[in-house]
Amino acid sequence: MNMIRTILFGLFLCVASQVFAQHLASPDGNLELLFRLDNGIPTYQLAYKNKTVIATSRLGLEMEEASLTGGFLQKDVRNSSFDETWTPVWGEYASIRNQYNEMLVTLTQENEYKRVLLLRFRLFNDGLGFRYELPEQETINYLIVKDEYTEFNLTGNHKTFCIPGDYDTNEFAYTTAPLSEIKEVMEKRLCKKGYESKATSFTVQTPLMMKSSDGLYINIHEAALVDYSGMLLNVDDKDFRLSSHLTPDKLGKKGYLQLPCRTPWRTVIVSDDARDILASQLILNLNEPCRLEDTSWIKPQKFIGVWWEMFTGEGRTWAYSDYNKAKPGVTDYTAITPNGRHAANTAHVKEYIDFAAENGIDAVLVEGWNEGWEDWASYRKDRQFLFTKPYPDFDVEELHHYAASKGVRIIMHHETSANAADYERQLEKAFQYMVDNGYNSVKTGYVGYVIPRSEYHSSQWMNNHYIHVVERAAAYKIMVDSHEAVRPTGLCRTFPNWLAQESARGGEFESMGGNDPDHTTILPFTRLKGGPMDYTPGIFETRLSYYKGDKMKEQVGTTLVKQLALYLTMPSPIQMAADKPSNYRRFMDAFQFIKDVPVDWADSYYLEAEPGDYITVARKAKGREEWFIGAITDENARTAVIPFDYLPKGKKFIATIYEDGKDADWNANPQSYNIRRITVTNKSILKQRLAPGGGVAISLKEVTGKILNK
Incomplete structure (x- = not known):
């Protein structure tokens, strides 16, 4: 050499x-x-x-x-x-x-x-x-x-x-x-x-x-x-x-x-x-170092949201009314008859804030809060949404004070309907409005054909637009979670306020025919190599017949336990508990894992992996002596072999294991699960069965007192 x-x-x-x-x-x-x-x-x-x-x-x-x-x-x-x-x-x-x-x-x-x-x-x-x-x-x-x-x-x-x-x-x-x-x-x-x-x-x-x-x-x-x-x-x-x-x-x-x-x-x-x-961290290493002098305001977070109920067929809508000739900023919405199905209303959002506060969830996303949703994907309007104009039933000031009193943040939603040109015109006022009303995070959306009409979502002008939005957001100390943008290329190193992107087929497709069981065993090898994804995991009720009746033909691509494991196998500094609070209340013992699992890590160990088949990973929480393990599989059942040799020597840990039930199956019986506890050391090896389309999620806490094995 x-x-x-x-x-x-x-x-x-x-x-x-x-x-x-x-x-x-x-x-x-x-x-x-x-x-x-x-x-x-x-x-x-x-x-x-x-x-x-x-x-x-x-x-x-x-x-x-x-x-x-x-x-x-x-x-x-x-x-x-x-x-x-x-x-x-x-x-x-x-x-x-x-x-x-x-x-x-x-x-x-x-x-x-x-x-x-x-x-x-x-x-x-x-x-x-x-x-x-x-x-x-x-x-x-x-x-x-x-x-x-x-x-x-x-x-x-x-x-x-x-x-x-x-x-x-x-x-x-x-x-x-x-x-x-x-x-x-x-x-x-x-x-x-x-x-x-x-x-x-x-x-x-x-x-x-x-x-x-x-x-x-x-x-x-x-x-x-x-x-x-x-x-x-x-x-x-x-x-x-x-x-x-x-x-x-x-x-x-x-x-x-x-x-x-x-x-x-x-x-x-x-x-x-x-x-x-x-x-591999090669993609991040090829990006420029962080450009922000102060990053203390960038806080990884978990959130719930007024979101999933608009997908489940329960009749809830983003739009305040059914009046499809509404013009944002021109029409007097108070004179228009509300449709009665608008989810982003003050009373309903307070329910989400209460649930977040009760369960240690950092923030609440609210979609459909602002004017423009009545005919939003037209591709014909030069101005679709206003980002400083709430609907009449959404009291921004009241919700700001209510959320703050509970120690909860509200996440802003800016759906642009891919009208990037108009979004740039409104950007400074929109971000100042967020600051004035206590918002420090925004989920942006670009559904539809791009305006300027000469551009695509991945063309040069749009790629510069996404960066411009993130740079301006940083000036206002705002974190960004972008949807329908170009797939990421590691720019979150340079702009760490760009917490995550969607840019792939995410959890919302469980309401649109389902994602195949192997989908989430492929995404970490593909889409996630460029940066974190806002996949929206944690959907416990994926059977839409629960809402619509037995007439609906459906396919579910995941067990409930696999939804827990995704918080480990698809890491992101901003993770959604995507289901409705009412569904979490049905499974509060399983929801405990979502409450416990961090979104920021000190170390990670990939234990097993084969693209399209399975992934097993262990991660150490940042700032505390706690470890978490997630394993997922495709449509085939398998036995995951999980060592613990990364744990500190000479210490014992309580492993709380959230596992698929004996009869669990991704399509036939997705909600069957069991929770058990064992004691492990760095010499232990666990052989854990994963159901078809299933997984396992494990939390590890150091033993400090008497241990109960059950």
Whole structure:
């Protein structure tokens, strides 16, 4: 290895006709990158423990004003190493190690234009990140992106976990199939959201999870998506080639750049152990450090909300009236007859506040509080919602004082109906209104087709919009939970007030045909690699026939206990107890786990994992000697083997086990469960049965007195 590094540092120049190679190894030596300039075309390869992960794949950018895809000479190569440990504001770990070896390649086109392109590669122990950089130069300044020629050429017909590529939504069910079969399978199981914009070629979304026939787990995504278009992956299912597909605007433009600039990082996480994929912090490490000087106001939290009852078919609505010609800020709502089904009313919200206060829940989300819901998804109105105008039956001031007296916060809801342009016009007044009325968190929504009408949810303008909202929110000390936005790329490190996003098919789909039992065993390997998700777990009553009668055909994809385990397997600093208080009162002994489980962690240990099949994880609470364990499975029952060797030596712990009942089943009997207690030490091993579509949730508290085993 020393000889390779000596040669690498000594080689800097080549001619375009040569095949010229540069090597880079990860700090532990398991990953090796090979960069070649092949007849002037930049290419790379990636290997893990001598197994090829990415075969020779080309690199390059095509601009309308300049082609940066070939004709290059290698001007310079600079290698460096970096190793630090940084402290996140919240997350799965109290500290994160950021260690990598870097290679910066300078390429020039030796023609009249003298264009310069930099390629920066960072090789971590868990994967690769690389990006394009364009420094200031004399012959080009403003550029319009025509295409990006980044390839990820695979070595075979890998097992793939994916959703269709779409410019406007990520809320699809996952397909598990060999790469050669995913197109047919995805089209058969497509469940539409209502505002899809299918990509112009056969594409899949990132993060893309794959498993090779020789046992490698491979995850492809991007990091630090700033001032650029979101990336899908073109799929060649015959030759097993993937390539970047940038989301255009509706004029067909894929980005507007001004030098100096850089693209997001393209990422490849790889291991022969699926647990390493879940534990990887590579995406966060490739993002810039926190930009906020003061983060003391950022508080992870659990919340309940006036939300689920609008999905269950009980007749509750977001809208105050049935008058569909209402114009926010113009119509006198006090003169309009209310429909009697409006859930966001003062008395009802107080009931939620009372329940939160009684059970130690931090906050209450209220949807449908403000003017505009009568015809909200029209895509025709220049102004849909007003974010400082409550409906007549929602008393903001009274609820502010009532919640404060109970030690509970109210979470603001800003559904924009994807009218991002108008949201930006109202943003400062909306955030000031929140501050004036005691709100410190907002759930934003972007349901529908985007306004400006030339944009998609993942195009460059919208990606900049999401960041703008988070930056302005930080100025008002407001935390953000965004829904229907572009899928995350680790920007929560830079902006830790961006607590979570939806950007995938979440728990609400239990009211829309259900999520398959394997869905939540895939999401941590895919969607969650970019950042936390507001999945809305904790739904105890998933059988909608409970509300609508036996006439409804339904499918439930989870047991009640699995809903508890999701608080561990799908970590987020903002977690919803998504069901209605009335349902929690029916199962208060099980609800105790939701009351106890933290949302911020000091350490995490992934104990078992296989994408699409099962996940078992143990986490230590931040700031106290308590541990929690969650395990989930797909439609197949299994026995989870749970060690406790991460516990402190010489100490005993009470393990309260929330387990599936003997007759529990994800579809036939989802609410069967049992609660028992045992004593464990760091030498204990628990073999725990998980029902089909089920799980287990365990809380561990140090023994301080007499223990009762039962």
